[in-house]
Amino acid sequence: MSPLVKIRSERDQMSAVERRIADFILENAQLLRDYSSQQLANALGISQSSVVKFTQKLGFKGYPDLKYSVGEAIARADNGDTPQVAAASGGEGGGASAGNLWRRKSEAEEATRLINPPETLHAVADAIEQAGRAGKVFIIGLGEDDIHARGFALKLSLLGILTVHNFDTARMTANVSAASAGDVLLVFSEHGNHPALCKISRYFRERRGQVITVTRHTANPLRALADLSLVVSAHDELPYIQPLLYQSALQHLLDGVFVQLCEDHDDRHAQLLANLDRIQLMLEP
Amino acid sequence: MSPLVKIRSERDQMSAVERRIADFILENAQLLRDYSSQQLANALGISQSSVVKFTQKLGFKGYPDLKYSVGEAIARADNGDTPQVAAASGGEGGGASAGNLWRRKSEAEEATRLINPPETLHAVADAIEQAGRAGKVFIIGLGEDDIHARGFALKLSLLGILTVHNFDTARMTANVSAASAGDVLLVFSEHGNHPALCKISRYFRERRGQVITVTRHTANPLRALADLSLVVSAHDELPYIQPLLYQSALQHLLDGVFVQLCEDHDDRHAQLLANLDRIQLMLEP
DNA sequence: ATGCCGGTCAATAATTTATGCTTCAACGGA
DNA sequence: TCCGTTGAAGCATAAATTATTGACCGGCAT
Secondary structure, eight states: OOHHHHHHHHGGGSOHHHHHHHHHHHHOGGGGGGOOHHHHHHHHTSOHHHHHHHHHHTTOSSHHHHHHHHHHHHHHHHHHHHHHHHHHHHHOTTHHHHHHHHHHHHHHHHHHHHHSOHHHHHHHHHHHHHHHHHSOEEEEEOTHHHHHHHHHHHHHHHTTOOEEEESOHHHHHHHHTTOOTTOEEEEEOSSOOOHHHHHHHHHHHHTTOEEEEEEESSOOHHHHTOSEEEEEOOOOSSTTTHHHHHHHHHHHHHHHHHHHHHHHOHHHHHHHHHHHHHHHHHHOO | OOHHHHHHHHGGGSOHHHHHHHHHHHHOGGGGGGOOHHHHHHHHTSOHHHHHHHHHHTTOSSHHHHHHHHHHHHHHHTSSOOHHHHHHHHHSTTHHHHHHHHHHHHHHHHHHHHHSOHHHHHHHHHHHHHHHHHSOEEEEEOTHHHHHHHHHHHHHHHTTOOEEEESOHHHHHHHHTTOOTTOEEEEEOSSOOOHHHHHHHHHHHHTTOEEEEEEESSOOHHHHTOSEEEEEOOOOSSTTTHHHHHHHHHHHHHHHHHHHHHHHOHHHHHHHHHHHHHHHHHHOO
């Protein structure tokens, strides 16, 4: 995976100094070739050890390893971009941004996949499965987040998992008072700092329920409350592109959980088939 | 020029030791990543200084410089066959299907892009833009289709386009009676054979409104009624995968329309920015 | 034969990278 | 509010990697 995508994806979680390093590398990747860790540190007015620690935190063996990887990424990009442009311009009018959109989405999806360990996905799927067997699944999201909340709730109900979906904090607060141990609350909140959602989550935990949050990959109050948290990485300078990336990456993440639910549990799968059949019948009588 | 080509071209004029270094690098370029100059020397049973001298003779600044260049060359070369990524993501539990899901989605998105001519996308964007300027945009979808209807309606309203969204045929029927020329109806229906939606569309046409349908790429009654129709292609044998593909491809299609709306009309873009700002303010007071 | 020359190496200097330790500031709980 | 904890950042230094120096050796032309 491209180190640049990785840096980009973790940028939001970084400290100030780390973020400066990240930005410098992202903007001057080509310069890295001639920079030692010390020079990079000087350029930013920070200590050399910070640079090394930065690289290690990202999972590289050390500074030379990062440098080498960035070199590869640049080389690949130089080669990868040209055919892409050709394909896009050959494809359709206005296709430049269309092809580009697709590429950006892929990056966001990949970055998102990387920051959510498979164990977490498993754990989330398991928690939902358990709750579906012995309790209830509460789902909430506001605004655009409601779209995903709604879609996911629909899917869970197709699997025969009882879900309580709300898009209104007042009603959800009321509903949550019926929660008990073994239940799960799924909170969708891009920025994770909506006070009402935090309150609901806290209340839910007090009632011994398990809280799963889905937010951006930042340190946010909501996520801090979670038993399990799914995180999304998606960035773009263009304000009308970034939400598309966020939603696409989030959707991909949810799809992953859904697939796992289907594949890990044969009975869920069977239930899904039955429900799909039933719906089919309803649609064309 | 590629360092590997350079090495090969000068190989014939090298001394014995140099030639052994050259051969080793040419045959094991990928191993170079993890070799220091000392390790390389050990592997060949020669001195480390010979390795350094070798690199300098070739015109590199030193060993790390050669190493970096070789890294670039490899990255450029194995453009296309990168089994590492697939293997890596396929490694973990459930990862196989995760990587596969991604591939299938891409295929569906591409297929969908291919069957929707850019003129149609343009026409749809234009129609919506017109309606937003001089009339109303009605949006309806049932069940899972409602998810997309809802999401798209939300986006349009961010662009300052007045939308009337319904997920209930009775209410929509009532609303549609307020339609007039210059209005647009956007109908989401995967299979396109819901009688009530057909009726609503017909009624809408009678009132001189423009009907845009979003359905599967099949001959279906709803699509037959459309002034403009967007179509989605997405197939999979697995019943729990196919809906994911459908939704993903559909979303991508809608995103394309949305981007076009943003990019073709600066004022819409400006409106979007203003609305995003306003929302931002509301979220964190 | 002998002096020159390119090639190699061991030793070592120079540079670069990695790590241990300290300080400081922010956060949360008593 | 105070205190203990935590984590980020820098400094000093150890470790490593890389580059250079100078000595040695064998071939070769003078």
